[in-house]
Structure formats: structure tokens, C-alpha cells
Amino acid sequence: MDCSCVSDLLFAPPALPALWTPGFAFPDWAYKPESSPGSRQIQLWHFILELLQKEEYQGVIAWQGDYGEFVIKDPDEVARLWGIRKCKPHMNYDKLSRALRYYYNKRILHKTKGKRFTYKFNFSKVVLVNYPLLDVAAAATGSPLLLTPGPFAGAPGPDAPPLTPETLQNLFSTPRLGEPGGRTPLFTPETDKLRLDSPFPFLGSGATSYSKPPSLLGPYSRAFPEYPWNFNPYLTGPFPKLPPSLYPPHFYPNPLGSLGHLPAAGAGGGPMAAPLLAATGEGLGPERPSGLAMAPRLALPGAGGPEATLAGKEDSDSELEITDVSGCSSDSEGDEGLPVSPKTKSGKGGSGS
DNA sequence: CCCGGAATAT
DNA sequence: ATATTCCGGG
Numbered sequence A: 001m002d003c004s005c006v007s008d009l010l011f012a013p014p015a016l017p018a019l020w021t022p023g024f025a026f027p028d029w030a031y032k033p034e035s036s037p038g039s040r041q042i043q044l045w046h047f048i049l050e051l052l053q054k055e056e057y058q059g060v061i062a063w064q065g066d067y068g069e070f071v072i073k074d075p076d077e078v079a080r081l082w083g084i085r086k087c088k089p090h091m092n093y094d095k096l097s098r099a100l101r102y103y104y105n106k107r108i109l110h111k112t113k114g115k116r117f118t119y120k121f122n123f124s125k126v127v128l129v130n131y132p133l134l135d136v137a138a139a140a141t142g143s144p145l146l147l148t149p150g151p152f153a154g155a156p157g158p159d160a161p162p163l164t165p166e167t168l169q170n171l172f173s174t175p176r177l178g179e180p181g182g183r184t185p186l187f188t189p190e191t192d193k194l195r196l197d198s199p200f201p202f203l204g205s206g207a208t209s210y211s212k213p214p215s216l217l218g219p220y221s222r223a224f225p226e227y228p229w230n231f232n233p234y235l236t237g238p239f240p241k242l243p244p245s246l247y248p249p250h251f252y253p254n255p256l257g258s259l260g261h262l263p264a265a266g267a268g269g270g271p272m273a274a275p276l277l278a279a280t281g282e283g284l285g286p287e288r289p290s291g292l293a294m295a296p297r298l299a300l301p302g303a304g305g306p307e308a309t310l311a312g313k314e315d316s317d318s319e320l321e322i323t324d325v326s327g328c329s330s331d332s333e334g335d336e337g338l339p340v341s342p343k344t345k346s347g348k349g350g351s352g353s
Numbered sequence B: 001c002c003c004g005g006a007a008t009a010t
Numbered sequence C: 001a002t003a004t005t006c007c008g009g010g
Helices: A006-011 A044-053 A075-086 A093-106 A123-130 A133-141 A165-171 A189-194 A273-283 A305-312
Strands: A061-063 A069-072 A109-111 A118-121
Touching: A044 A061, A044 A075, A044 A093, A075 A093, A093 A109
Parallel strands: none
Antiparallel strands: A061 A069, A069 A118, A109 A118
């Protein structure tokens, strides 16, 4: 039944803190919360983000153009990788793109019309979903209290308690992380189980019970880096019903935490990075590398653990060796003798449109 | 290529 | 629910 892909193991390590994880910036709570406890599968947009985050796939998929805009340079390859990840040997771009299209309504993605293989993330969604508290944090740091949908909405009125990052830190101390011996102090198992139910409680059905994210970034005293991520929440298209209060002209921190190079315009040669920085520069550190927009890939925040591991086998990052489906059970699919050649792509250079 | 309906699977 | 598979139509 199960298709124990090698990647599955990679994603479900024994006791990975999930604090940052160079390659995988998504703690498991970001995957699929409830539904099926044991069968939380990676979601396509997570996967896409993963690929985008890695330089080794820049030839296959990469940020390009506007914020959150990316282009699939090699659709077949992306589809192949996705197929491997999901143990669907017959995956192709046509099918993958269908799945992508389903994201339109969910507002996770939309299409950049005119540009082939080009889509765009609605990061506002992703951010709020995965890190709804960031706004609170922002508020605590000085901005006017804004938001907190769901249960919080009613409570935080005029005299809302001073939410500070520290408070958050205490509140959402690592849940499963401190599992050995100590369980979550503040939150009872009941609360612990609710998590995120709907992908987007804000404009989805909304009726779903919203909850806070268990653990944010772990034991980081400074969990909220001042990342100038002020992508325009209003996008080009008209947003459905997003109250401005939810999406202030503020800048959002990097949602993926350790996500390396952001989808800054600089990636695609966008000169607009400068003005943006200027706008948000104040909150940032005094000194700033001129090439910030490029943000090569500042993966490692400060944790020393994994770093050693990485350094040890620096050359061939075995992490995410997606090109191997040896772990896939052939029974799950009508798996043909698919040899799964990693680089059987002779050279699809042209593909001129 | 891109779009979405429909049926199906997990 | 999310994704896969299939597919008619633009």
C-alpha cells in the first residue's frame, strides 16, 4: 500500500527538529494537518517551493519576474520529480499542471498569462496560513494591532495583552519537539490537535476553527527576522474579500524561514529591488550587503548541528536525492520497468516556443 | 499550451 | 481534501 519512497524517509526523519532544515523549511504541521494522521503527503505547492529553494534545480524551475513568480523551465523534469516524490511514475506536465490549476481557486497560485510555464504564488496566503502569528508579532513590535482572525478575532479588542515575540515563543514552545518527557505546557492535547484545518481560514470557508501554529521557529530568540518581503498583496487582479486590515502595506517576513533565495525581483534581473529595500530598509539592519536582492542562499541561520553534517558531505548533498525511486513499491502503481534515469535528458535545449 | 469538468483514488 | 487520470475545447 504504502510507497515508501526514499524521500519519504527524508521527510520523516527520526526526530528532526524541523526548526529550519536547510532543504525543507516546512515543519510537518505545514503539511496536511488532520485528515489522516499517518498519511500526510507532501503537497504540490510545497514541493514546488522546495525545488525553487534549491539551486540545483534552477535549471528546471526558478523564480523569475515578479514576486512569487516562477517559471518551469523544464516541465518534463519537474513532472518527473514530482512523480517520483509521489510515486506516480506516469506523472507528466499535463497532469501536474492540472493539479496546479486547482490552486487557482484556492488562491495559492495563479497563472501568469502570456508566459509559458509561468505561475505565481500568492504568498500572502501561504504566509498567513503557515505563520498567522507573524502579524501579531509585527504588531507587538510597534505596529498597530491588526488582525488575528478566527478565535482571536473576538478576543483581542482594545486591551489586548501585549504580544511579544517572547510571549509567542513561550506559548508555542515546540510541541512534538519536546515530546520526550515533556509535553506542551500550555496547550492541552485538545488544543494541540486542532492546528490548521482548512488551508485558508481567512477566505476559504472561513467557518473552520482556526488555531495557532504550534511551533514557529523553535528556540530562536529572534524568530522574526526583518525580511523586506513586502510583496504586493493586492496583486494585479482584484482580491476577493481581503480586508485591508489583514494585508497592510507592511512587509512580511520570510514565510519559509530558512528559505534561501527569495523570489525577489532581483532573481530575474529586476531592478525594482532597490526601492523596495528603501521602503523597508528602516526596519532592517543598518548594514546591508548591496547584493541583498540576490540573496544567494542564506540557508543556515545559526544552528550548528546540521551544518556539520552538511559540511561533512558537502559535495554530494544526498539530501533530497529525488532521482531515485528505488524505495517506491512497484505494487502501488502500474509501474513499468521505469529505470528512472536521473539525467536521461540528453539535452532539451531549444524547446523554443 | 492552457483551461476546467468529471470520475476516481488515497 | 488533494491529487491523478482522462479528455474535449479554445
